[in-house]
Amino acid sequence: xxxxxxxxxxxxxxxxxxxxxxxxxxxxxxxxxxxxxxxxxxxxxxxxxxxxxxxxxxxxxxxxxxxxxxxxxxxxxxxxxxxxxxxxxxxxxxxxxxxxxxxxxxxxxxxxxxxxxxxxxxxxxxxxxxxxxxxxxxxxxxxxxxxxxxxxxxxxxxxxxxxxxxxxxxxxxxxxxxxxxxxxxxxxxxxxxxxxxxxxxxxxxxxxxxxxxxxxxxxxxxxxxxxxxxxxxxxxxxxxxxxxxxxxxxxxxxxxxxxxxxxxxxx
Amino acid sequence: xxxxxxxxxxxxxxxxxxxxxxxxxxxxxxxxxxxxxxxxxxxxxxxxxxxxxxxxxxxxxxxxxxxxxxxxxxxxxxxxxxxxxxxxxxxxxxxxxxxxxxxxxxxxxxxxxxxxxxxxxxxxxxxxxxxxxxxxxxxxxxxxxxxxxxxxxxxxxxxxxxxxxxxxxxxxxxxxxxxxxxxxxxxxxxxxxxxxxxxxxxxxxxxxxxxxxxxxxxxxxxxxxxxxxxxxxxxxxxxxxxxxxxxxxxxxxxxxxxxxxxxxxxxxxxxxxxxxxxxxxxxxxxxxxxxxxxxxxxxxxxxxxxxxxxxxxxxxxxxxxxxxxxxxxxxxxxxxxxxxxxxxxxxxxxxxxxxxxx
Numbered sequence: 001x002x003x004x005x006x007x008x009x010x011x012x013x014x015x016x017x018x019x020x021x022x023x024x025x026x027x028x029x030x031x032x033x034x035x036x037x038x039x040x041x042x043x044x045x046x047x048x049x050x051x052x053x054x055x056x057x058x059x060x061x062x063x064x065x066x067x068x069x070x071x072x073x074x075x076x077x078x079x080x081x082x083x084x085x086x087x088x089x090x091x092x093x094x095x096x097x098x099x100x101x102x103x104x105x106x107x108x109x110x111x112x113x114x115x116x117x118x119x120x121x122x123x124x125x126x127x128x129x130x131x132x133x134x135x136x137x138x139x140x141x142x143x144x145x146x147x148x149x150x151x152x153x154x155x156x157x158x159x160x161x162x163x164x165x166x167x168x169x170x171x172x173x174x175x176x177x178x179x180x181x182x183x184x185x186x187x188x189x190x191x192x193x194x195x196x197x198x199x200x201x202x203x204x205x206x207x208x209x210x211x212x213x214x215x216x217x218x219x220x221x222x223x224x225x226x227x228x229x230x231x232x233x234x235x236x237x238x239x240x241x242x243x244x245x246x247x248x249x250x251x252x253x254x255x256x257x258x259x260x261x262x263x264x265x266x267x
Numbered sequence: 268x269x270x271x272x273x274x275x276x277x278x279x280x281x282x283x284x285x286x287x288x289x290x291x292x293x294x295x296x297x298x299x300x301x302x303x304x305x306x307x308x309x310x311x312x313x314x315x316x317x318x319x320x321x322x323x324x325x326x327x328x329x330x331x332x333x334x335x336x337x338x339x340x341x342x343x344x345x346x347x348x349x350x351x352x353x354x355x356x357x358x359x360x361x362x363x364x365x366x367x368x369x370x371x372x373x374x375x376x377x378x379x380x381x382x383x384x385x386x387x388x389x390x391x392x393x394x395x396x397x398x399x400x401x402x403x404x405x406x407x408x409x410x411x412x413x414x415x416x417x418x419x420x421x422x423x424x425x426x427x428x429x430x431x432x433x434x435x436x437x438x439x440x441x442x443x444x445x446x447x448x449x450x451x452x453x454x455x456x457x458x459x460x461x462x463x464x465x466x467x468x469x470x471x472x473x474x475x476x477x478x479x480x481x482x483x484x485x486x487x488x489x490x491x492x493x494x495x496x497x498x499x500x501x502x503x504x505x506x507x508x509x510x511x512x513x514x515x516x517x518x519x520x521x522x523x524x525x526x527x528x529x530x531x532x533x534x535x536x537x538x539x540x541x542x543x544x545x546x547x548x549x550x551x552x553x554x555x556x557x558x559x560x561x562x563x564x565x566x567x568x569x570x571x572x573x574x575x576x577x578x579x580x581x582x583x584x585x586x587x588x589x590x591x592x593x594x595x596x597x598x599x600x601x602x603x604x605x606x607x608x609x610x611x612x613x614x615x616x617x618x619x620x621x622x623x624x625x
Contacts, residue, residue, distance in 0.1 A: 175355050
């Protein structure tokens with residue numbers, strides 16, 4: 001009797017899982033399908049059209065903005081990793097008392113409204129534009145600040161999963177310099193966390209509108225809005241493409257960097 | 268990123284070098300972890316630092332490894348002052364308490380890691396790694412990853428990895444403490460065998476007295492950042508210089524004693540006193556359980572209050588007629604049939620004892 005009770009409970013759990021999954025799926029699928037349907041909306045001549053999708057590549061303003069957003073994503077990820085990874089490793093190894101402070105600083109951008117951030121960054125951005133580039137790629141710097149809260153969390157989880165102290169001391173005792181310790185011992189062991197942080201940063205940069213708009217730069221989201229004022233089908237098509245791109249990235253993230261299942265041996 | 272961080276293995280490697288810690292002090296805030304530690308290891312010697320938690324033994328080892336910096340004092344290896352040399356240039360092999368194999372590398376690549384940093388070419392590197400794995404009996408596991416090995420196997424690989432670079436000094440930081448009793452005993456013997464085979468000067472840190480006594484050429488007992496006593500295991504056990512050493516290493520009975528003329532009267536027996544004892548008058552004698560012999564005697568001066576079977580030996584707790592409680596540890600055959608409640612005669616072996624102030 002007990003066995004059949006357990007089987008029934010398992011069946012119920014499985015059913016609940018599928019129902020929940022289906023519910024969530026529908027919740028996401030309906031607006032996505034609606035976007036797709038809208039982007040190929042029947043023209044006045046009663047024909048479906050792929051014009052909006054074709055325009056993504058044909059519209060120079062849009063393709064330029066997409067290129068800028070992709071460049072910004074690459075630069076932001078690079079800058080974020082160069083800034084955050086060595087800092088976090090260093091704090092864990094040498095100044096653990098500073099962890100809370102750095103965590104607070106990294107999470108701070110999450111609590112500051114974009115408009116306040118822009119006002120605060122305005123003077124800094126003048127220098128950034130003067131010292132680097134007056135173009136939209138100058139947005140890299142505020143974007144690095146913007147992605148800090150998400151990337152900090154992802155990297156912190158990765159660092160917590162390995163014994164950084166012991167591994168780095170073992171490598172040091174074998175003759176490894178700090179650069180070697182970071183690049184050949186720590187980074188390979190937190191590959192999945194680094195990829196998570198990178199994908200989160202990419203997703204965030206590709207979806208960013210407010211800062212770019214307030215700093216008067218044209219990135220993908222700003223141009224989508226501009227085009228949307230004239231031709232809403234193109235703007236919806238590009239939004240859908242960006243969403244699909246972010247989805248593919250996040251989907252890839254769940255596979256890349258995973259290890260084969262552990263086979264524990266006995267002592 | 269490969270860089271020749273340290274010199275290639277020395278030609279004289281394996282013969283061991285002298286290591287000297289000269290007046291090491293390490294202060295953490297208001298805590299003095301090391302208080303002028305002086306320690307010299309002879310070439311090829313295995314010294315165990317033994318002591319309770321917080322006595323400074325691991326701090327001493329970490330300073331020797333270059334993983335921590337002394338507040339004052341110097342470290343000499345082979346006569347050279349290496350106090351200012353970075354950890355990765357010290358040429359020391361280390362095995363840690365926690366499992367420290369690099370999870371993303373196979374066993375062989377772990378062992379090869381130090382050699383690769385020294386710019387040794389692939390063929391030689393591989394041969395040396397396999398030689399080291401053979402030394403610890405794990406050559407068949409060379410393609411496995413750390414998570415596929417048991418704790419004992421992981422520590423064996425860590426030992427092979429530390430020895431592969433032919434270090435001038437081998438440092439063992441409680442490498443057996445995470446293992447179960449049986450594996451610990453096996454690996455302990457293996458560490459000693461390997462150390463004798465390669466002849467590397469070795470510093471072993473542990474809080475387990477059995478481990479220290481079984482492994483080391485000399486055992487240093489540490490307390491509050493200082494060495495209380497350093498001596499060969501047998502001497503440390505039979506001739507402790509301080510109450511702390513006598514109490515920390517092995518079991519002791521505290522018996523009232525009266526000292527006069529270089530000998531102590533303890534429970535009716537005259538026993539020679541050890542250096543550091545009270546010179547005259549009343550005191551407390553620290554007597555080892557195996558010095559106390561018990562014999563069944565209906566007219567005896569004590570009663571057995573508890574008896575434990577420990578295999579080849581028996582441990583008896585007896586209460587004398589004047590109320591003293593003694594623990595005796597003697598061959599089981601000599602107290603066959605003696606059980607709790609029996610009356611016994613107590614005799615004390617006339618071996619030297621330490622007598623401290625009462």
